[in-house]
Amino acid sequence: MSNKGKHWNFCFAYSFAARVVSAIEIPTEEEYLIDFIDPGSTEFLRKISLPQKDTLLHDLIRNLNYSDWEWIVDHGGDDVSNELHQLVVGAEISVPDWLQQGRIGKHLSEAYELVERAAGSIAEATFHLLFADRSFLINFQRILSTHVSTMRAEDYPAIMEKDGVIKRPPSLPNWLRNAVFHRDKGRCQLCFRDLTGLITPQYEREIQLDHMVPLNLSGTNDPTNFQLVCQSCNTRKKDKYLVEKPFTFPYW
Ligand SMILES: [Zn+2]
Known part of the structure; x- marks a missing residue:
């Protein structure tokens, strides 16, 4: 989705998003990818080669999220007003009078707009939850890597270093560094x-981002493949192995 027409609601309803999270199956087979991405598309190639704010995980969530909600309006009748009402409340959006009174039939275009807005907010909340789930992200990246490993350099010379290996970006954007730093709690x-x-000022300048699934193992440059590491760990790890530990540091 482009930024055009996005009405972000920053008052996320995580409890509602948790329902979406529980409905997302961790992809286990490459065929699953085809359900939410088009591996040959320009969009996919752009997303695996350089970090984009609208990530491949957003695509996965939207694929599930929208297909679940669009039926509400497609159905069209006033009898689905309860479902739409729940969705809108779940997304922390104020309920318009016509919905309060259960009159969807006469407000179809507004209802579509409302579904898109609510689903967008819930998708973003779902992203927040899944972006914090290291095990999920590693599995997600591993499935993507099964596809990347089949990509030949001669077919995609602009983005591939060699067969099955995507080029390293020249630099990483500050928004990504900032997000990963905060997610990984520094x-x-x-x-x-x-x-x-x-707490330990001497390490301040050591901050680096690392690919959880290394580029050499067909990892991607999607934001969901990065983690915060110190310089010495990064030097030691290089691109040699996959980090599998589902580690989350407690707040205290
Ligand atoms: Zn370290």
Whole structure:
């Protein structure tokens, strides 16, 4: 989805999003990919080669999320007003009078707009939950890597370093560094050292981002493949192995 027409509601309803999370199956087979991405599309190639704010995980969530909600309006009758009402409340959007009174039939175009807005907010909340789930992200990236491993450099010379290996981006955007730093709570995800500079100032300048599924193992440059690491762990790990530990550092 482009930014055009996006009405982000930053008051996320996580309890509702948790229902979407529970409905998302961790992909286990490459065929599953075809359900939510088009592996030959320009959009997919753009997303695996350079970090984009609208990630491949957003695509996965939207695929599930929208197909679940669009039927509400497609059905069209006033008898689905309860479902739409729940969705709108779940997304923390104020309920318009016509919906309050259960009159969807006369407000179809507004109802479509409302579904899109609510589903967009819930998708973003779902992303927040899944982006914090390291095990999920590693599995997700591993499934993507099964496809990347089949991509030949001669077919995609602009983005491939060699067969099955995507080029390293020249630099990573600050929005990504910032997001991964905060998600990983300023700790190296391999040795758990504090990198905030608040507790141990000497590590402040060591902050690096690492591919959880290395590029050499057909990992992607999608934002969902990055983790925070310190310089020495990054040097030691290089591109040699996959980090499988489902590690989450407790708040205290
Ligand atoms: Zn470290």
